[in-house]
Amino acid sequence: MDAFFGVLLAGAVPVPLYPPVRLGRMEEYHRATARMLSVSEAVLVLTETRLKLLLGASVEAARPRFGCRTVEELSRGDGALSVAVSPQSLGLIQFSSGSTVAPKPVVLTQAALMAQMAALEASLPSPSGGVPVGVSWLPLYHDMGLIGCLLSALYYPGNLVLLPPEVFLARPALWLRALSRHKGFVSPAPNFAYGLCLKRVKDEELQGVDLSGWKHALNGAEPVSAETLRRFVSRFSRYGFSGEALRPVYGLSEAALAVTFPPSGRGLRSRSVDAGVLAREGRAVGGARELVSVGSPVPGFEVVVRNELGVELPELRTGRVYARGPSLMKGYHGDGDGTARVLGADGWLDTGDLGFVAEGELYLTGRAKDLVIIRGANHAPQAFEECVQTVEGVRLGCAVALGFTPEGSEDEALLILAERAGSPDDDGQVEAQVSAAIVQGTGIRPHTVRLLKPGTLPRTSSGKLRRGEALRQFLAGELLPPKRVGAVSIMVEMAKGALALARTGREG
Numbered sequence: 270m271d272a273f274f275g276v277l278l279a280g281a282v283p284v285p286l287y288p289p290v291r292l293g294r295m296e297e298y299h300r301a302t303a304r305m306l307s308v309s310e311a312v313l314v315l316t317e318t319r320l321k322l323l324l325g326a327s328v329e330a331a332r333p334r335f336g337c338r339t340v341e342e343l344s345r346g347d348g349a350l351s352v353a354v355s356p357q358s359l360g361l362i363q364f365s366s367g368s369t370v371a372p373k374p375v376v377l378t379q380a381a382l383m384a385q386m387a388a389l390e391a392s393l394p395s396p397s398g399g400v401p402v403g404v405s406w407l408p409l410y411h412d413m414g415l416i417g418c419l420l421s422a423l424y425y426p427g428n429l430v431l432l433p434p435e436v437f438l439a440r441p442a443l444w445l446r447a448l449s450r451h452k453g454f455v456s457p458a459p460n461f462a463y464g465l466c467l468k469r470v471k472d473e474e475l476q477g478v479d480l481s482g483w484k485h486a487l488n489g490a491e492p493v494s495a496e497t498l499r500r501f502v503s504r505f506s507r508y509g510f511s512g513e514a515l516r517p518v519y520g521l522s523e524a525a526l527a528v529t530f531p532p533s534g535r536g537l538r539s540r541s542v543d544a545g546v547l548a549r550e551g552r553a554v555g556g557a558r559e560l561v562s563v564g565s566p567v568p569g570f571e572v573v574v575r576n577e578l579g580v581e582l583p584e585l586r587t588g589r590v591y592a593r594g595p596s597l598m599k600g601y602h603g604d605g606d607g608t609a610r611v612l613g614a615d616g617w618l619d620t621g622d623l624g625f626v627a628e629g630e631l632y633l634t635g636r637a638k639d640l641v642i643i644r645g646a647n648h649a650p651q652a653f654e655e656c657v658q659t660v661e662g663v664r665l666g667c668a669v670a671l672g673f674t675p676e677g678s679e680d681e682a683l684l685i686l687a688e689r690a691g692s693p694d695d696d697g698q699v700e701a702q703v704s705a706a707i708v709q710g711t712g713i714r715p716h717t718v719r720l721l722k723p724g725t726l727p728r729t730s731s732g733k734l735r736r737g738e739a740l741r742q743f744l745a746g747e748l749l750p751p752k753r754v755g756a757v758s759i760m761v762e763m764a765k766g767a768l769a770l771a772r773t774g775r776e777g
Contacts, residue, residue: 685707
C-alpha cells in the first residue's frame with residue numbers, strides 16, 4: 270500500500286503486478302513478469318526486501334530505467350509531494366487476468382476510477398446507523414481487492430479489515446472469524462472461496478462466530494455455482510448467515526471492475542436451461558443446466574447482447590456481451606489496434622463474454638474464445654466442467670474442458686484435463702466416471718480424459734484456469750508433474766508465519 274500511494278503522490282502511474290507464488294514455476298513467472306514490465310514501459314520496480322532477489326531475472330530482462338528498489342529503501346524520504354491531477358490523468362494500469370490470452374495492460378483514468386467507486390457506493394447500501402466495515406483477503410494487485418476494497422474504502426466513509434490471501438488459503442475459517450469479530454458488512458470473494466469454506470472449515474473453528482452482520486456477500490471473478498452457494502447458506506445459516514446476503518456480480522478489468530449487480534437483499538436467482546438448445550440454437554429454454562443471474566447494470570452502465578454481426582438480440586438469446594459506462598478503460602497501453610478491436614468509437618466494449626438477458630438481468634454462459642465446437646454446436650466449457658465436478662476423484666475447481674482436433678481426424682472433439690484428488694492407481698476408474706458424468710449431463714462423450722497431478726493446470730495470477738494455455742501445453746507434451754524443489758512454495762512459507770500470528774489470537 271505504501272508503494273501504491275507513494276507512486277500516485279509522486280505523479281507517476283502505478284502498475285500492480287503479482288508476486289511469485291510457486292518456486293517450481295519461477296521460469297514461467299520471470300517470462301510473464303518481464304513481458305508485463307516491458308509492455309507497461311515501467312521505469313522502476315518497487316517491491317519488498319524478501320522478494321527483491323526473486324525478481325532478479327525479470328528485472329534483468331526488462332531493464333527498467335531505475336532498476337528495482339524496495340519500499341524500505343525509499344521510505345526514508347521526507348520531501349512533501351503535491352501533484353495536480355485532472356480527471357483524464359492516468360490513475361492506474363492494471364493487467365487483465367489473462368485467462369484466455371496474455372494479460373493486457375488496461376489504462377484507467379482518474380475519472381474512470383472515481384466513476385467506478387461511485388457506482389459501487391450506489392450498489393452497496395450502507396447500514397442504518399454506524400460505519401460500514403469491509404473485510405477482504407483478496408490480493409491488492411487485482412481489481413476486486415485494489416479498487417473494490419482498498420480504494421473504495423477511501424472513497425466512501427467506512428473501515429476495511431485486510432487479511433493476507435495466504436492466510437485465507439491456509440485456514441479459510443479466519444475469513445469468517447474476521448467477519449464476525451469486526452462485524453463485517455461487506456466482503457467479496459470468488460466462487461471457489463465459498464467452496465473452500467465448505468470443504469475446509471470445521472465447526473469447532475467457528476465457536477462464537479456471528480455472521481448476521483454480513484449483508485453483502487459478493488461473488489464474482491469466476492463462474493458462480495448455485496449449488497455451492499445453496500450449500501454455503503445451509504451450512505453457515507446456523508452462524509447467522511442469511512441467503513439474502515448473496516450477491517453474484519459481474520465485472521472485468523476493462524471496466525475498472527463492476528458492470529452488473531443484483532438487487533440488495535434478494536439473494537440468489539437462477540434459471541435452468543437446455544444446454545443442447547443453447548449450444549445449437551443460442552436460445553435459453555428450460556432444461557437441466559442451472560445458470561446464475563449476475564444482476565442488472567450498475568448506475569451509469571448499459572449492457573446489451575449482440576450476435577456475430579453486431580445486431581442486438583432480444584431477451585433469452587445468447588450472444589456476445591457488450592458494456593458501456595463511465596469507468597471503461599481508456600485503452601490497452603501501447604496497443605491501439607488491440608484497443609480498437611474491443612472498444613468502439615461509440616463507447617461500447619466487447620467484453621468477450623457470452624450470455625443472455627432475462628427480465629433485465631444478465632446470465633453468463635461462457636467466454637467466446639473458450640467455446641468447444643462439436644458437430645457445429647457451440648458448447649460453453651463450463652457445461653462440461655460442471656459435470657466433472659460431480660466426480661469425487663477430481664479436485665474441486667481443477668478441471669478444464671477443451672476443444673481439439675485428434676490426430677488423424679478433421680473434426681473437433683472434447684478433451685477433459687483434470688487434477689486428481691486421489692491415488693494415480695485410480696486414474697482409469699475416475700476417468701471413466703468423468704466420461705460417464707459428462708455423457709449423462711450433456712449427451713456429449715469426451716474423446717480424451719486425462720487426470721493430472723495436483724497443481725499442474727496453468728492458472729492466472731488471480732487463480733483462474735487458463736484453458737488456452739492448458740491446451741497448448743497438452744498438445745506440446747508439457748503437462749508434466751511440477752518440478753520437485755528443495756523448498757515449498759513461497760505462499761506456504763508466508764502462510765506459516767501468518768498462522769503463527771493467528772495462533773496468538775490476533776483474529777480471536
